[in-house]
Amino acid sequence: xxxxxxxxxxxxxxxxxxxxxxxxxxxxxxxxxxxxxxxxxxxxxxxxxxxxxxxxxxxxxxxxxxxxxxxxxxxxxxxxxxxxxxxxxxxxxxxxxxxxxxxxxxxxxxxx
Amino acid sequence: xxxxxxxxxxxxxxxxxxxxxxxxxxxxxxxxxxxxxxxxxxxxxxxxxxxxxxxxxxxxxxxxxxxxxxxxxxxxxxxxxxxxxxxxxxxxxxxxxxxxxxxxxxxxxxxxxxxx
Numbered sequence: 001x002x003x004x005x006x007x008x009x010x011x012x013x014x015x016x017x018x019x020x021x022x023x024x025x026x027x028x029x030x031x032x033x034x035x036x037x038x039x040x041x042x043x044x045x046x047x048x049x050x051x052x053x054x055x056x057x058x059x060x061x062x063x064x065x066x067x068x069x070x071x072x073x074x075x076x077x078x079x080x081x082x083x084x085x086x087x088x089x090x091x092x093x094x095x096x097x098x099x100x101x102x103x104x105x106x107x108x109x110x111x112x
Numbered sequence: 113x114x115x116x117x118x119x120x121x122x123x124x125x126x127x128x129x130x131x132x133x134x135x136x137x138x139x140x141x142x143x144x145x146x147x148x149x150x151x152x153x154x155x156x157x158x159x160x161x162x163x164x165x166x167x168x169x170x171x172x173x174x175x176x177x178x179x180x181x182x183x184x185x186x187x188x189x190x191x192x193x194x195x196x197x198x199x200x201x202x203x204x205x206x207x208x209x210x211x212x213x214x215x216x217x218x219x220x221x222x223x224x225x226x227x228x
Binding site: 004041044099100 | 116144146153154155156157158161205207209216217218219220221222
């Protein structure tokens, strides 16, 4: 079946540190991959996406590359800020459907 | 970006009662709305997909008679948890998609339901 596995949190970093949140997936068909972010008290927001192998999604300094050979879509940012503190969800959809399958979320805490 | 609201943000009810949760798209017309459920430290699980004016499509294992979904207008969908029991306690999240941006779902902030 289709599933997403992401690293457990919380991830605790100092400001300006490098961030990696791992995400791997299992999918039948040809998935599209997403990262969503949820700030405290708000709904999930689409952060970035990639729809085919080797695509790189990027937004707000975050990047993730669709790696078909390793079935991964790791989220990275070179220098995190306190304002990046949030919960990050990796997700996929398959075969051009609207159905999103989410990972469990990873809480990121950035301290000044 | 587009805004989706949910009401109430939290609710506590007695076992056996019914609870209605509203999901509204505030500045766009949502042709499709989705309802998710999230248990602590677990991922969001899609419960059902609803299109305006038609019956909702439920995911396997979701009781349609227990979780009634109505999408009567392009800006409002409701989820009613009927005869709620403690095991229904969870975080319910809706999302909405408009006519453009196929993969763009806009999420509400969620509703925490506690059944005593």
